[in-house]
Amino acid sequence: MKKIGVLTSGGDSPGMNAAIRAVVRKAIFHGLEVYGIYGGYSGLITGEIKKLEIGSVGDIIHRGGTMLHTARCEEFKTEAGQKKAIEQLNKFGIEGLVVIGGDGSYRGAQKLTEHGFPTIGVPGTIDNDIPGTDFTIGFDTALNTIIDAIDKIRDTATSHERTYVVEVMGRDAGDLALCAGLSGGAESIIIPEAPYEMEQIVSRLKRGHQRGKKHSIIIVAEGVGSGIEIGKKIQEETSLETRVTVLGHIQRGGSPTAADRVLASRLGAKAVELLLEGQAGRTVGIENNKLVxxxxxxxxxxxxxxxxxxxxxxQELSI
Incomplete structure (x- = not known):
């Protein structure tokens, strides 16, 4: 193998640039040429492909987002689109591909593998919803962004003696909400993976109010439903002044934490190693701090x- 490609797909996550940097420099260290595919699978189909050098990935390890950009691509879901993509890869002489992204990106990598093209998946998503790894690239940074917001919201909640509902991202996974709620001292955490009863949340709030507690934080994962609607129900049933904050895409941006930079560097380099070993249709991850x-x-x-x-x-700590 002499030439490999790298692309980012799906939602961006902090640390993707660090992973791109690792892929490029690890490959060049081993004598490979590296080509960046711009715009995800869409750019792969249209041939938005450029050779990357060592300097191409200089000064990006600290930047959020992805220098290769990303996009959704319905055409790539079709067999015709997948064949167009492989034609472009063959045109540039690319023999292996590293795909950095989440579940949808992995499915694209799976299709390329089925067509006989060696592809390795690297988990890049703030949702932390990819099996086979304890953490995904971007999760730690997004979590710290949420914690920073919760700490600020708590100051206002304390000053005004209010209940605050904070809706966080995570798609259908509750990892961000759970970790943010636990580390942010939330009174209740509502996630898709665990059933909840509004009566229990209301009861907990009322108990706290009766013992003199003047403010509360409720964390809601977006996969459960609207934080705004949940906030309305809480105010109706408790008569406590309630405000709702939807953090939105602020969670996906920002400079990656040291943990995400290290994780991305390790996973990106491991993906190149697998291609050099002749592996295909694999995903890299970290389990118990060991690369797998x-x-x-x-x-x-x-x-x-x-x-x-x-x-x-x-639940035990939020009594």
């Missing part, structure tokens, strides 16, 4: 789950 890799077909069949012990602890 799995069959992409098996990973896409695993249902995401949360740490139930952590969720239980969050």
């Amino acid at each position: 890799h799995h069959d992409i077909n098996e990973i896409l069949q695993v249902k995401h789950s949360i740490d139930n012990e952590m969720y239980k602890l969050s």
Whole structure:
């Protein structure tokens, strides 16, 4: 193998640039040429491909987002679109591909592998919803962004003696909400993976109010539903002044934390190693601080789950 490509797909996440940097420099260190595909699978189909040098990825390790840009691509979901993509890869002489992204990106990598093109998936998403790895690139940064917001909101909640509902991202996964709620001292955490009853949340708020507690923070994962609607119900049933904050895409931006930079560097480099070993259709990850890799077909069949012990602890600490 003499030439490889790298692309980012799906939602951006802090640390993607660090992963791109690792792929490029690891590959060049081993004598490979590296080509960046701009605009995700859409750019792959249209041939938005450029050779990358060592300097191409200089001064990007600290930047959020992705220098290769990203886009959704419906055409790539079709067999015709996938064949166009492979034609472009062959045109540039690219023999292997590293795909950095989430679930949808992995499915694209799976299709390329099925067509006989060696592809390795690197988990880049703030949602932390990819099986086969303890953490995904961007999760730690997004979590710290949320915690910073919760700390600021708590100051206002304390000053005005209000209940605040904070809606966080995560798609259908509750990892961000759970970790943010536990580390931010939230009174209740509402996530898709665990059933909740409004009566219990209301009861907890009322108990706190009766013992003199003047403010509360409720964390809602977007996969559960609207934080605004939940906030309305809480105010109706408790008569406590309630405000709602939807953090939105602020969670996806920003300079990656040291943890995300290290993780991205390790995973990006590991992906190149697998291609050099002749591997294909694999995903890289980290488990118990050890680098691992799995069959992409098996990973896409695993249902995401949360740490139930952590969720239980969050309930015990929010009495």
